[in-house]
Amino acid sequence: MKKEGLIRLFSGRVRRILEEMDLDFSEIHEIRLRAGAPLQMICRGREFFPDEGGRASRAGGGVYMTERDLRETMEYIGNYSLYAYEDEIRQGYLTIQGGHRVGIAGKTVMEDGKIKGISHISCINLRIAHSVEGCADPVMPYLWEKGEFCHTLIVSAPRCGKTTLLRDVIRQISDGDSRHKGLTVGVVDERSEIAGACRGVAQNRLGIRTDVLDGCPKAEGMMMLIRSMSPDVVAVDEIGTAEDLHALESVLNCGCRVLATVHGNSMEDVRQKPLLGDLVERHVFQRYILLSGKETPGVVQAIFDSRGTRLYQKGVGACCASVRCVS
Secondary structure, eight states: OOHHHHHTTSOHHHHHHHHHOOOOGGGEEEEEEEBTSBOEEEETTEEEEEOTTSOEEOTTOSOBBOHHHHHHHHHHHTTTOGGGGHHHHHTTEEEOTTSOEEEEEEEEEEETTEEEEEEEEEEEEEEOOOOOTTTTTTTGGGGEETTEEOOEEEEEOTTSSHHHHHHHHHHHHHHOOSSSOOOOEEEEETTSOSSOOBTTBOOSOOOTTEEEEETOOHHHHHHHHHHHTOOSEEEESSOOSHHHHHHHHHHHHTTOEEEEEEEOSSHHHHHTSTTHHHHHHTTOOSEEEEEEOSSSTTEEEEEEETTOOEEEETTTEEOSGGGGGBO
């Protein structure tokens, strides 16, 4: 979805502000509306608060949002048919055409101890999806060994580009290249962020041999793919629960390759996570890609092998003899 399409999702007042802005929307990551707070945007890892003329203002300045702004915006986002998104809204977000994700917060409506929906929406966060084809080019040579794709874990703090990188790795191993044949990839897209599916149709290119389970819990989805789609590689975003990790082990025992991401600021963070740390100690993952820096999302800080040997470090390049065994 281009700038014009994104602008049409907002209330008339917000729309006029965005139209005044001389800004490349491909560099915007978030647009937040909070009732009683100024319109906030995240661009290139930095926040700002535009005024009526679309100019950046100091924190606490800018244009304050009203309940009407949020209500009108939700009507545009749901095309006046929000009931069609009830299941997604119950989870606190919905995915729109283009793979963009709209997070919402407000008063939850409970029924029988479960969340039935969200009313009186007080915050809307549009996270703009960015498919950056080719962003995985620098890491791809490190992810193969003796002609086989390596079990790979991408480690990153929030908003540092892990899903963007994951998406492009999936696309490249699915399509294949002159050195490696394409692999069948099964993607469990629990939050509709990898494929960016809208009503079941993927909005992002994930390669010609990729099958997607959209909106499915990761643990269940991994086993469903194993039983039904015979993937060579299973890819998931943001593993963490005990169920996720047990399912990952089942995937490994079935002979499939694993490609996953996890939140973390360092390898030490990963080692200290319950259960996941055990997989690290047992050298289950053959490659670790560590991303760094919110100011420049997607920068690869380092790549490690299963024993912690650094194969690549930012500013140094390839190092140590083990790089020679990478096919």
